[in-house]
Amino acid sequence: xxxxxxxxxxxxxxxxxxxxxxxxxxxxxxxxxxxxxxxxxxxxxxxxxxxxxxxxxxxxxxxxxxxxxxxxxxxxxxxxxxxxxxxxxxxxxxxxxxxxxxxxxxxxxxxxxxxxxxxxxxxxxxxxxxxxxxxxxxxxxxxxxxxxxxxxxxxxxxxxxxxxxxxxxxxxxxxxxxxxxxxxxxxxxxxxxxxxxxxxxxxxxxxxxxxxxxxxxxxxxxxxxxxxxxxxxxxxxxxxxxxxxxxxxxxxxxxxxxxxxxxxxxxxxxxxxxxxxxxxxxxxxxxxxxxxxxxxxxxxxxxxxxxxxxxxxxxxxxxxxxxxxxxxxxxxxxxxxxxxxxxxxxxxxxxxxxxxxxxxxxxxxxxxxxxxxxxxxxxxxxxxxxxxxxxxxxxxxxxxxxxxxxxxxxxxxxxxxxxxxxxxxxxxxxxxxx
Numbered sequence: 028x029x030x031x032x033x034x035x036x037x038x039x040x041x042x043x044x045x046x047x048x049x050x051x052x053x054x055x056x057x058x059x060x061x062x063x064x065x066x067x068x069x070x071x072x073x074x075x076x077x078x079x080x081x082x083x084x085x086x087x088x089x090x091x092x093x094x095x096x097x098x099x100x101x102x103x104x105x106x107x108x109x110x111x112x113x114x115x116x117x118x119x120x121x122x123x124x125x126x127x128x129x130x131x132x133x134x135x136x137x138x139x140x141x142x143x144x145x146x147x148x149x150x151x152x153x154x155x156x157x158x159x160x161x162x163x164x165x166x167x168x169x170x171x172x173x174x175x176x177x178x179x180x181x182x183x184x185x186x187x188x189x190x191x192x193x194x195x196x197x198x199x200x201x202x203x204x205x206x207x208x209x210x211x212x213x214x215x216x217x218x219x220x221x222x223x224x225x226x227x228x229x230x231x232x233x234x235x236x237x238x239x240x241x242x243x244x245x246x247x248x249x250x251x252x253x254x255x256x257x258x259x260x261x262x263x264x265x266x267x268x269x270x271x272x273x274x275x276x277x278x279x280x281x282x283x284x285x286x287x288x289x290x291x292x293x294x295x296x297x298x299x300x301x302x303x304x305x306x307x308x309x310x311x312x313x314x315x316x317x318x319x320x321x322x323x324x325x326x327x328x329x330x331x332x333x334x335x336x337x338x339x340x341x342x343x344x345x346x347x348x349x350x351x352x353x354x355x356x357x358x359x360x361x362x363x364x365x366x367x368x369x370x371x372x373x374x375x376x377x378x379x380x381x382x383x384x385x386x387x388x389x390x391x392x393x394x395x396x397x398x399x400x401x402x403x404x405x406x407x408x409x410x411x412x413x414x415x416x417x418x419x420x421x422x423x424x425x426x427x428x429x430x431x432x433x434x435x436x437x438x439x440x441x442x443x444x445x446x447x448x449x450x451x452x453x454x455x456x457x458x459x460x461x
Contacts, residue, residue: 033066037092050082051168051175056108066092067105137190137358139377150186154258157185158192162201162213162261166237170212173204187259194376195260198413198420200233200291206310216240218266218278219287223401224423224438230266230274231424232284233291240283247277255426263424292422292438296446299415302386309373312363320360321345325384339367341384379412382451391454395433396444398457403439407432415451418443 034053041050056065068086070078078086086092100108161180165171177189185192193211196202204211214234221229229251232244244250244266251265268274278286287294300308317335324333325341335342343359363372364380374380382392392411395404403419405411407429411419420426423438447453 033092037066037068051171051179054105063093065108137188137362137377151258152254154185154187155254155260155262157183158195158255158258158261161185161192162196162236163238165196165202165211165213166235169235170210173209173211176211194413195255195426198417198426199260199424200417200421201261215285216283217285217287217291218274219289219291219421221265221423221438222290222293223440226265226423226425226438227401232264232266233421233424235283236261236264240281243281243283247281248274253425256428257426259426265424290422290440290443292418292420293440293443293446295421296415296418296443299418299447299450301450302383302412302452305379305412305414306364306366306373306383307369309364309375311371311373315361315363315372317342317344319347321347323359325381327385327388335365337365337367339365339387341380376413378410378416379414382409382412385409386452391452393454393456394444395456395458396439396441397459398441399459401437401439403436403444404430404433405436407434410434411451415447418447 034055037053050068050070052069054067054069070082157180160183164179165176173193176193180187180189180192187195193202193204193208197204200214200217202211202213216235217233218230219233221227221231241250241264244264249267251267252262253265254262266274266278268277275286275288278284299305321344322333322335323330323343323345324338325343330343341362341364344361344363345359361374362377362380363374364383365372375383386392392409393406394409396402397404405419405427410416419436419439422436422440422443425437428435444453444455448455
């Protein structure tokens with residue numbers, strides 16, 4: 028059996044038994060063609076060195092896979108022996124990647140973006156294609172670890188920081204993550220209507236979008252693929268038909284799709300808690316020792332160095348000066364919010380913590396709303412926590428535009444704004460001219 032045939036068989040069995048989240052990649056011995064050769068499966072397990080029982084029970088039945096080794100190889104030995112990695116993917120049997128350098132493990136909460144971005148460039152089309160390939164792979168394996176997702180993203184050659192990628196996919200409703208963001212899962216395939224703005228009357232697909240599902244949809248309705256602004260996510264997939272009943276009737280025959288007739292952004296806005304309850308739900312970190320670091324507090328505009336005295340606020344933690352090292356620290360080691368009332372250090376997305384810091388000083392978030400165009404403008408400096416921003420993005424399926432210091436969201440209804448007005452302490456300015 029050749030290595031190509033073997034890889035194809037392995038991939039089919041992984042898909043057949045839904046093992047993609049356990050076995051995200053396969054590697055074979057260099058220059059393997061015919062005869063005997065080594066094959067290595069990367070297996071994700073909650074306990075290092077222990078194969079999940081489900082994986083063990085299935086692999087043990089695959090006699091054509093050969094026999095397990097009598098003695099293990101070290102990781103260094105394996106790296107010298109193997110060639111390209113092959114990521115399990117539904118879009119074709121496998122996606123091979125050339126060997127690339129070992130990537131550092133980034134912080135999944137380090138998701139701050141540039142405040143301004145260049146309008147559409149050819150590179151944005153490439154970035155959209157990278158997101159499209161990534162979400163096909165994620166749809167195929169279903170769920171996995173942050174480390175594997177980060178490495179896969181970087182091997183696609185994407186210039187966007189992996190934590191920003193994670194944030195974009197969360198905002199668009201394609202994935203959910205654990206509280207510490209160390210695990211992710213693709214969300215179920217959901218189709219829902221757009222009720223306001225440029226795409227009013229269309230329906231949007233969010234969540235899992237494997238190749239088989241896309242083929243089914245294309246056979247039933249007209250699919251329109253619209254790249255995200257600045258390439259900040261997979262292309263939005265709009266479903267278009269003559270009327271909503273036509274879309275609804277055709278989608279009912281596809282059993283892997285959930286049809287949500289209510290506008291999802293509005294529904295989420297109604298379900299979200301007030302910001303105080305959101306703060307109470309955040310992950311608390313134990314054992315934080317502020318005096319072992321240089322601490323800086325956010326003063327509303329920038330971070331200024333202070334000695335921590337128990338005051339509430341958003342803090343950066345920088346390593347203490349090391350005069351024996353030539354390394355210059357360009358980023359803080361931690362960025363956490365101190366809740367004075369509960370004496371907890373909590374973390375969340377960067378924008379959420381900055382919003383919380385301003386909110387807790389009694390400030391209101393200024394927004395501008397144009398009822399005619401159904402566009403909402405939020406100042407860059409007041410970008411919302413990602414859970415609340417998701418409601419804005421799901422109103423249209425689109426990431427925001429950057430314009431003159433503002434974030435512009437399309438498809439926003441007055442109902443959605445009213446649902447969040449008191450929860451986020453919004454100060455609304457109504458606009459009448461475009």
